[in-house]
Amino acid sequence: MKDRSSYTPFLFAFLSLLLLALTVWVIWKDEIQLRPWKEYQQEYKELKASKLQSEYDEAVTLFQSSGDAQKLEALKARLEEADRIFQSKEVQEKYKGLAAQKDIVEASLDQNQKQLQEKRGKFLQVEYLYIRDQREQDKKTMQALQKEIGGLTENRDALLEQKSSIGEKIGDLTKEREALLVEIESLHKGLDEKLAAIESNEHMSEGIKQVHISDADKADRCITCHIGIESTYRLTDSQPLTPHPARFVYLENHPVSDFGCTFCHRGQGRATTSPDKAHGWVHHWTEPMLEGRMTQASCISCHEDTEYLRGAEFLAEGSGLIKKYGCYGCHMIPGYEGLREIGPVLAEVGSKVNYSWAVNWLQDPKNYYEAARMPKFYFSKGEAESIADYLFSMTGTTRHDTLYTDEEIDWDLVEKGKAIWGQSRCNICHVTNGQGGAHAAVHAPDLSKVGSKVSKEWLFKWIKDPKKYFPETKMPRYRFSDEEISALVEYIIGEYQDFDFEPDYEETVPIKAESIEKGKMLVEKYGCFGCHKLKGMEDMQNIAPQLLRAGATVAGGESSEKIGAELSSIGSKPLELLDFGKMKGKIPHSRESYVQQKLRAPRSYRDDLRMPDFRFTEEELKPLSAVLLGFTDASRPLRFIVPGHTRLDQQENEFGSHPLAGVFSQLAEDVKCLNCHKIKGHGYDFAPDLTIAGSKLQESWIREFLDQPDVIRPMLKQMPRFNLGKQLGMIQGNLKPLEIETVVNYFRTELVSGDIPATLPELEEAPEADPVELGRQLYDEKGCVACHQIGSEGGTVGPNITNVGGRLTAGFIFKYLEDPRKFSSDNVDPDYGFSERERVYLTRYLMSLKKGTNNAEISETRSEQ
């Protein structure tokens, strides 16, 4: 009892205060601290207000200075005058009188309408009775009613006329005023709209804003803070109020209201209480936001083809790298199934290369040349020798090196070989001493030191028929005679020697059996068969794609699955399933940093990892990791999916896996047309797209060109000559006559477009002058000469059109002039919006440009440097 009186009131007071404080804290927290967007929205509103205000002020100044203001004053004065007249006693009296008359007429009209309705109703009733009973009496009533209705209708028409005439009279009195009002309003409209914009901005509602994607049950509230993301105004450059970068690519095609934000950017779209939470940069949120170029990772979720997707260039870079380094050899990667192994067949490598070269290469391919694509496996010299022993044991029993440095050189032969080398344009694909290799996409090996690497016998066999050794090679088969090949081999081996090469096995040494065994084990362990075809291990790759299973790994050589981890959902793999191992704490604990570190130093997580080191640069890591992060198993609405070429082709059932058919396809495969040209979406971009070549090119020109490729492009883009004459130096033609027929036929029947007319349309009115001359005038007027060259005159941005009339068809030129970008989005020709007539004239003129027939001087720059 005593103690209660002493402390209870204080305790009670303390607890009450505590409760009060907590209540205040709760309110503060919920109203202010957990609503950071309030501040952003306020700021945005202010920025927008000041922008709108300044625009309004500008408009007002313009209004004053342009004389609109005086005009307005004048109109207002006239309005006042008109008002005065209208308000004057006599006019008012007249007006009121008319209005009263109008009221009376309207009342009678109402009355009339009611009567009419009643009579018509009655008529229908009687008509029904008459039809049923056929009574004479009813018929009479009907006639009477009919008459009455007629009278009423007449009456109504008269009343209506009266009404309109009164209306006209009233209109005469108010007409001027109304016209003035309309004029004043239209003059003021621009300013009023701007004022309304200011007003509506002031009343902009504050609050959480969201985009709800109902079919994915997504609610993205990002626009609560990023309130100006879709705006075309750039009010500020700082986040979160700045608009989306490159909105013409991203937002135009993916409006926020349809797509939200997190399909592409990830993060926690529902969060509103802090930027970190919203961006998913918090513990336990497994999808942190993707920023900048990395966001392109998400394109893969919906776009099946990203190779030429605008805005996904970073991704295309990444996919290019996957193809370049053949990641799919070891990993199961969606979209890369069934691609060929990137390494050469190793079945006969023992008869191809020097043993010392092979050991050196295996230890580090970059020792041989910097651009080597093969990764470093960190083999010791002993291990490298075992592998080399295993490979060499397939064709022989000894370690051996063959050198040609001491041989006598047949200079005549070398000279002939050099000429063939030049005409065959070997340097388009192959680099030698830092020269050539313009067509990098085919990854032809650097030949600078090839003389110390391969044997003459092998090189001869290789050039004679590359496919015999390596069926999937990209190297074309040139139709050389044996003599020519010998010359070429002599030239290559003699010219491209490596003088630092130190052979260890000029004296052959027998291979030991245990070393072979060890080498085989290493080959199986590290999965060399992922990139190279190896005898006895073919199944290991062939079966692989069918055994799709998450986390497929291989122990030893028994399994026939891919050796690397399956990557089809690496982008959504839970963080706790990623083994950071030794790197834990040293790199950020995120999926992105995991993937990048894996690419940077594949074996850094644990010691026993097998993935080799590709020595990616930081610039390569990022696009690669973007592609990998794009492989997720996240679901998205079906309506988002953009099917790829392959699927569309299959759906249309137009062409199968190969775009070409018949004899032509064999020929094209032999000389590798698709190495440089693109046909129906297949092949490379190095040389012109041939998909519509049949409609585009004149038959005679195709024939002539194939027979003897002309110089229409710079040196390293010229078409190679696949077949040289029987006698050296005598150029007889590129392809054999029969082959040329095949190509021409195929072009004419298959590679045509229905869009391109066979002939020029007839003009309705006859031209007033010679159309060719009119075309020439147009050519001068539009400044075509700035980019195109005729003879030696003109710019070099566009193609030289000296012989365009001998090369292209009239229909193509006509169609091309209509919309150059229709044929390739890369074309830079401006769209002049030519009329059909103009296009006909221009086409006529261009068709008149033929080699040797026009006035311009033609410089034949055929060079065989």
Added chain:
Amino acid sequence: MKMLDTIKRSVLWRSIFRREYKDTPRNRALAIFGNIFMHLHPVKIRDSAVKLRYTWGMGGISLFSFIILTVTGFLLMFYYHPSVEKAFWDMKDLEFQVPYGIFLRNLHRWGAHFMVIVVWLHMFRVFMTGSYKSPRQFNWTIGVILLVLTMLLSFTGYLLPWDQLGLWAIVVGTNMAAGTPLLGFEGPFSEYLGITPYNDVRFAILGGSTVGGNALLRSYVWHCVVIPLVAVVLMAVHFWRVRKDGGISGPHSS
């Protein structure tokens, strides 16, 4: 005045207010008899019963937290769908979008933890003061059942956010149920009863053999309807029994 008298004499008035306001012993007794809450509560309370040092006030605090949980739980039900597609996102919306939603949810969550602790301490106090002894054996038993109900409320509520924590807690919890003798398919002797994963006690709890939409719905119904109802009834009995057993036990009366 006259009208007031008429109203007060009306059947309707007297059916609601069954006694006079005048302070007489009879009216005071009637006030107790006519009021369910007063009926549950003892008429007289001993001095020692309000001593904090002796009772710790744990029974009262348990009731108080039960009331808070009922009120907040009721409000949470307005924002929550017990379905696999929506449950987790409803949690997120409570956090990010509903005004005072995070406060509401935290109050419910922490209140639940608090109640479990308090009920345990209540039991501990009752045990240490020997209040379970005659004549309070029956009420002790009711109390034990209430303790179990409190923990079941806690367990069923765990799954409702449909997050990893709750999901795995229920996986573990129900797998333990699968080990029940006779009734769980992993328990001893269950094979004699023909128990399989598809007819055992775990199946009954989950509405399936794995934690899924059915388990979530069952948790929800148990958590929001059945267990609270049973607990309210038992609490009424518990309080009434305190009164019938001679009020809150006190220090040994001298």
